[in-house]
Amino acid sequence: MFNSLTALPADPILGLLTQYREDNHPNKVDLGVGVYKDPLGHTPILDCVKAAEKIRLDTETTKVYIGPTGSASFNQLMGELAFGASHSALLANRVRTVSTPGGTGSLRVAADFIKRCNPNAVLWVSDPTWANHTGLFEAAGITVKTYPYYDYDSKTLKFDQMLATLNSIGKDDVVLLHACCHNPSGMDLTTEQWDEVVKVTVKQGFTPLIDMAYQGFGDGVDEDAYGVRQMAAAVESMILCSSCSKNFGLYRERIGACSIVAKNSATADITQSVLLYVVRCLYSMPPAHGAAIVETILGTPALKQQWLDELKVMRDRINGNRAILVDKLKANGVDRDFSFIARQKGMFSFLGVNPEQVAILKQQYSVYMVGSSRISIAGISETNVDYLAKSIAAVL
Numbered sequence: 001m002f003n004s005l006t007a008l009p010a011d012p013i014l015g016l017l018t019q020y021r022e023d024n025h026p027n028k029v030d031l032g033v034g035v036y037k038d039p040l041g042h043t044p045i046l047d048c049v050k051a052a053e054k055i056r057l058d059t060e061t062t063k064v065y066i067g068p069t070g071s072a073s074f075n076q077l078m079g080e081l082a083f084g085a086s087h088s089a090l091l092a093n094r095v096r097t098v099s100t101p102g103g104t105g106s107l108r109v110a111a112d113f114i115k116r117c118n119p120n121a122v123l124w125v126s127d128p129t130w131a132n133h134t135g136l137f138e139a140a141g142i143t144v145k146t147y148p149y150y151d152y153d154s155k156t157l158k159f160d161q162m163l164a165t166l167n168s169i170g171k172d173d174v175v176l177l178h179a180c181c182h183n184p185s186g187m188d189l190t191t192e193q194w195d196e197v198v199k200v201t202v203k204q205g206f207t208p209l210i211d212m213a214y215q216g217f218g219d220g221v222d223e224d225a226y227g228v229r230q231m232a233a234a235v236e237s238m239i240l241c242s243s244c245s246k247n248f249g250l251y252r253e254r255i256g257a258c259s260i261v262a263k264n265s266a267t268a269d270i271t272q273s274v275l276l277y278v279v280r281c282l283y284s285m286p287p288a289h290g291a292a293i294v295e296t297i298l299g300t301p302a303l304k305q306q307w308l309d310e311l312k313v314m315r316d317r318i319n320g321n322r323a324i325l326v327d328k329l330k331a332n333g334v335d336r337d338f339s340f341i342a343r344q345k346g347m348f349s350f351l352g353v354n355p356e357q358v359a360i361l362k363q364q365y366s367v368y369m370v371g372s373s374r375i376s377i378a379g380i381s382e383t384n385v386d387y388l389a390k391s392i393a394a395v396l
């Protein structure tokens with residue numbers, strides 16, 4: 001039966017990992033997959049994570065099945081981190097959270113959950129969005145459509161067009177919004193724009209699905225959750241997919257969470273039963289190690305403070321990289337305006353070069369970025385930025 005298969009192309013983001021590893025160029029630069037890197041190009045384990053792992057090693061007493069919801073304590077702490085401990089939705093007991101294998105696992109749980117709510121629901125995603133959103137939801141049998149978002153020419157949001165499309169979406173559909181650090185464009189909604197989007201969501205009655213994969217990488221843990229918190233306070237139903245891959249640096253541990261906000265506690269209990277069914281059919285139950293680390297950090301005041309401090313170091317470094325790249329491009333005689341990179345947020349921006357230039361950067365200069373010219377800002381460092389700026393200048 002395998003004879004009917006044809007080979008599929010490598011994933012546009014993850015495929016770059018292998019190509020980069022196999023490249024022997026001494027100055028190769030990895031701006032592909034979104035992972036934090038320190039000035040030496042290393043992705044470190046956070047000190048708070050190491051400390052939490054030590055605690056778990058000493059205190060863990062069993063490896064028995066954890067169950068489809070995952071860790072109750074992790075779920076509660078993740079809810080508080082996202083919504084804020086005193087959020088009205090939490091106080092009204094309207095939120096149910098399950099631990100998931102990473103942010104991608106959370107999105108897939110959400111996809112199967114949506115399919116059970118309404119098999120005909122259309123999922124609306126920003127144009128552009130994370131390269132895996134479309135495939136992931138289509139794999140769950142959901143039709144995906146786009147709403148206007150990023151203007152590649154002016155490097156700004158197409159906010160009026162976005163609102164116009166949202167104003168045409170009905171109550172049976174779902175709209176995916178990025179909480180912060182929009183992947184791939186780096187262009188976020190302002191708080192005023194979030195307020196507008198919340199208003200339209202309430203008026204139209206569609207269900208918002210907010211993907212929060214970078215909480216703390218934009219302006220701060222609370223600032224980055226502005227849209228999530230406003231939305232959850234205003235709407236009857238909402239889905240939140242969060243990830244601990246980037247902000248806790250737990251990439252390979254695969255830990256995230258899927259939270260459903262329902263109109264009341266009784267409905268929330270029903271959604272929980274559906275979530276558990278979905279999880280059982282997909283992967284039975286989530287891995288426990290990452291959740292144990294996160295709950296130890298968030299549940300221990302000194303470790304939580306250490307985490308917030310380490311997160312700030314990562315955030316400041318990425319923002320610093322943005323300014324450094326803009327300056328170095330100028331210093332290398334590039335007269336095209338790249339100042340937008342310094343104004344954008346989070347791990348990514350579009351460099352704005354064409355696919356041929358992306359290919360030349362890879363083939364001739366060993367500078368790796370996604371075909372759309374999305375660059376992972378965290379891959380820039382004091383040691384590679386001169387070479388990077390010279391390479392970009394050369395292809396321009």
Ligand code: LMR
Pocket residue numbers: 013014032033034035130132183
């Ligand atoms: C990215 O966009 O680079 C990250 O979210 C990693 C991934 O899985 O694509």
